[in-house]
Amino acid sequence: MNQAEALAWVAPRTQSNWLQRLLDWKPALVILCLTPALGLLLVFLTYPLGLGIWMSFTDTQLGKPGVWVGLENFQYLLTDRVFLNAVWFTIFYTAAATIGKFALGLWLALLLNQHLPFKSLIRAIILLPWITPTVLSAIAFWWIYDPQFSIVSYVVVDVLHWRTKYFDFLGTPWPARWSLIAANVWRGIPFVAISLLAGLQTISPSLYEAAMLDGASSWQRFRRITAPLLMPILAVVLTFSVLFTFADFQLVYAITRGGPINSTHLMATLAFQRGIPGAALGEGAAIAVAMIPFLVLATLFSYFAIGNRKWQQGGSDE
Amino acid sequence: MNIITRRSVLATGTAVAASLALPNFAMSAIPVADVTPPKLPIESGATLRVLRPTKFVAPDEVIFRENIAKFTAQTGVPVRVDFVGWEDLRPQVGVAANTGAGPDIVVAWPDDPHLFSDKLIELSDVAEYLGKKYGGWYSLAERYGKKWGTNNWIAIPMGGSGAPAVYRKSWVKEAGFENFPTDHAGFLKLCQNLKKNGHPSGFSLGNAVGDANGYANWLLWSHGGFLVDENNKVAINSKETIEALKYAKELQSTFIEGTLSWSDASNNKAFFAEEISLTQNGVSVYFAFKTDPNKAAQTADTDHAAMPLGLSKTRPESALILNAMVFKHTKYPNASKEFIRFMMEQEQYEPWLTGCIGYWAQPLKAYAQSAVWTSDPKIAAYRDTCGNEYWNGYKGPISQASGAATADYVNVQMFAAVASGQATPEEAVREAERRAKRFYR
Missing domain, CATH: 3.40.190.10 (Periplasmic binding protein-like II)
Structure with missing residues (x-):
């Protein structure tokens, strides 16, 4: 081949086949790339959710298809004291546990943000309650709260002689409720603490230095620098924490099963008890569906009230 | 259980x-x-x-x-x-x-x-x-x-x-009973004396599938009460049930603390640790003693008896x-x-x-x-456990409804509400009736 020929040479234009043409066409490519994700969402999220919502309008029983009963399940639940009590306790449980988790979690995060010896080791240990399987920690708490064999009772009564009677942690409604909340707080603190710690470490030290030069007290530094800059991550962590707590099941089911006398039923445990052991799938689904508005509200609250952009960036809310 | x-x-x-x-x-x-x-x-x-x-x-x-x-x-x-x-x-x-x-x-x-x-x-x-x-x-x-x-x-x-009474012979004897009582009054007296002597009894009224249902059913059936009648109509609201609830309240004060939160394993643990002298259970409590070489004395001192019949002609127990x-x-x-x-x-x-x-x-x-x-x-x-004449949802048919009422602890919680002092017998029985009607609609 001489030079002129070489210069004039162009790659032979091969006839592209239909597959290549299809892949070059943007809409087709978009559809192709989205299908797996959409498929997963449809099969594992939309379908179960849709089925649950549909079932809540039927009287389906375990092993038997149901018929459409409209709002009957919900009408009954509104008159059912057990259900109303579960709704009330779910909200109370979520609120109390979230406050506890955030107060202690933030405190822990601030401590861990200091220069401590063995910092990374301590941080790893802090995570332990979070990585322990819930059921295991639930069983541990079940023993701690046992009316006859509680380690707490043993120490207080038999070792220290501060009391003469063992604690009855789970036998009466209010102590049982607070015991469960304490267990939930214990489990939830690491998640909050580590997330907030990550947030704290993104705050530039120069801000603190500048504030110190201006003579700001440590409270002022927290109030004016740490708190506002932590807000975005706080909003996200709060949302997740509220959602987890609201939908909690394992702790309550393993420790009290909703007892004594239904005083510690969460909506999730009641939905399971009615739906599976009680075989009334329709009613169980209705209880589960009744959780959705609360979850949506909690999410909206976190995003709009706490996640307000202006406030986060130090502007005034107005 | x-x-x-x-x-x-x-x-x-x-x-x-x-x-x-x-x-x-x-x-x-x-x-x-x-x-x-x-x-x-x-x-x-x-x-x-x-x-x-x-x-x-x-x-x-x-x-x-x-x-x-x-x-x-x-x-x-x-x-x-x-x-x-x-x-x-x-x-x-x-x-x-x-x-x-x-x-x-x-x-x-x-x-x-x-x-x-x-x-x-x-x-x-x-x-x-x-x-x-x-x-x-x-x-x-x-x-x-x-x-x-x-x-x-x-x-x-x-x-x-089954779940008959399992008890420590020496402590029952100490409480003044040569033989295990067969009537309500005697049983209450026994439990009171056991408590007085520092060896209380314990029966679960927590959300425990086996033990709590066994005990609550005994209370109900031995007083002549029943959840539904032969025609599958809810019949829990009766004077027999009220009597049973009053009796349960009296009995509760003689138990060890915490039975309202007992799970199925709790009475086994407490009996094995010799914290209680009397409970209702399957053979497993005794089995635990019997198979433990260090517990020969306790094994010899443990015995079983039918729960008191009360007003029932046959053992008021199911299985x-x-x-x-x-x-x-x-x-x-x-x-x-x-x-x-x-x-x-x-x-x-x-x-x-x-x-x-x-x-x-x-x-x-x-x-x-x-x-x-x-x-x-x-x-x-x-x-003769399988010869018991009672079943969950007695006297009605065994059905989805009877299973659901048991799973929702309707009967257990009726007794627990009264035993804990949270409700009067009349309130508790009305609540149980309301809940049972939902299952037997």
């Missing part, structure tokens, strides 16, 4: 299981009629999957598996058995029934076959054969095995766990029936039926019954002659 502390089982259970499961097991002289088994040619290439609740006394699993191995050796049918937690059984059965796939045979809880009756193979041929051969079925076994109101067997009861059922979706119905028949035959059944020292009492009357019941007179109270 039937739960043994893990420690005690680990310590001694396996040793006992091994010794009881020796091949030279001497079978008792059980009166057996000469009956030809139903002709059930096993399908070629059959394999079986069996699901059953997990064991709480070690031999239950060991001997069950040995019997399965024997079945495979004799028929060439491979069998896979899964033991699942007691609470996990219902969800798994529900999935199998809804999807039409999964285990061929489920050894399930008493109500399960009645929930899924239209998904099950009729087992009348096997049941009638076994009944004829082994002296007939006990009444409770028949109630739970047959579809209500028909003569068709939808399940084969394999055993029943947790182990109810085997075969799903229609099985490809090997004959093999499944043969499997159940095989497990109920004396060569397999008696070693299992004996190994568990009556943990699952027999549903077939002939097995009452088994040597296990005379080998230890203390377990005699469990012998």
Whole structure:
């Protein structure tokens, strides 16, 4: 081949086949790339959710298809004291546990943000309650709260002689409720603490230095620098924490099963008890569906009230 | 109820299981009629999957598996058995029934076959054969095995766990009772004295499937109360129930602290630790003592008795029936039926019954002659468990409604509300009536 020929040479234009043409066409490519994700969402999220919502309008029983009963399940639940009590306790449980988790979690995060010896080791240990399987920690708490064999009772009564009677942690409604909340707080603190710690470490030290030069007290530094800059991550962590707590099941089911006398039923445990052991799938689904508005509200609250952009960036809310 | 502390089982259970499961097991002289088994040619290439609740006394699993191995050796049918937690059984059965796939045979809880009756193979041929051969079925076994109101067997009861009173003889004697009381007044007096002497009794009213239902049902039935009448109408709101509630309130003050939060394992633990002198339980509490070499004195001091009859003519107790059922979706119905028949035959059944020292009492009357019941007179109270004349949802049919009312702890919580002082008997019974009407609509 001489030079002129070489210069004039162009790659032979091969006839592209239909597959290549299809892949070059943007809409087709978009559809192709989205299908797996959409498929997963449809099969594992939309379908179960849709089925649950549909079932809540039927009287389906375990092993038997149901018929459409409209709002009957919900009408009954509104008159059912057990259900109303579960709704009330779910909200109370979520609120109390979230406050506890955030107060202690933030405190822990601030401590861990200091220069401590063995910092990374301590941080790893802090995570332990979070990585322990819930059921295991639930069983541990079940023993701690046992009316006859509680380690707490043993120490207080038999070792220290501060009391003469063992604690009855789970036998009466209010102590049982607070015991469960304490267990939930214990489990939830690491998640909050580590997330907030990550947030704290993104705050530039120069801000603190500048504030110190201006003579700001440590409270002022927290109030004016740490708190506002932590807000975005706080909003996200709060949302997740509220959602987890609201939908909690394992702790309550393993420790009290909703007892004594239904005083510690969460909506999730009641939905399971009615739906599976009680075989009334329709009613169980209705209880589960009744959780959705609360979850949506909690999410909206976190995003709009706490996640307000202006406030986060130090502007005034107005 | 039937739960043994893990420690005690680990310590001694396996040793006992091994010794009881020796091949030279001497079978008792059980009166057996000469009956030809139903002709059930096993399908070629059959394999079986069996699901059953997990064991709480070690031999239950060991001997069950040995019997399965024997079945495979004799028929060439491979069998896979899964033991699942007691609470996990219902969800798994529900999935199998809804999807039409999964285990061929489920050894399930008493109500399960009645929930899924239209998904099950009729087992009348096997049941009638076994009944004829082994002296007939006990009444409770028949109630739970047959579809209500028909003569068709939808399940084969394999055993029943009862819950009579288990008590420490010396402490009951110290409380002034040579013999265990048989009336309400005597029983209350006994519990009061036990408390006074520092050895209180304890009966669960927590959300405990076995123990709490056993105790609450005894309270209700021994006072002549019942959840629904023969026509399936809710009849809990009666003066008998009110009496039972008042009695429960008085009794509660004599118990050890914390029984309102007791789970099924709590009374076992407390009795084993000698914190309580009296409770209601399956044979597992005694089994734990008996298999612990360090507890010989406690074993000798422990005994069983029927709970006081009160106003009832027969023992006001029911039983947790182990109810085997075969799903229609099985490809090997004959093999499944043969499997159940095989497990109920004396060569397999008696070693299992004996190994568990009556943990699952027999549903077939002939097995009452088994040597296990005379080998230890203390377990005699469990012998006729399957002959109890009461069932969950007494006097109505065994149905989805009766199962659901039990699962929602309607009866237990009625008693717990009054015993804890949260409600008056009248309030509690109205609430129970309201809840029960939902299930029996």
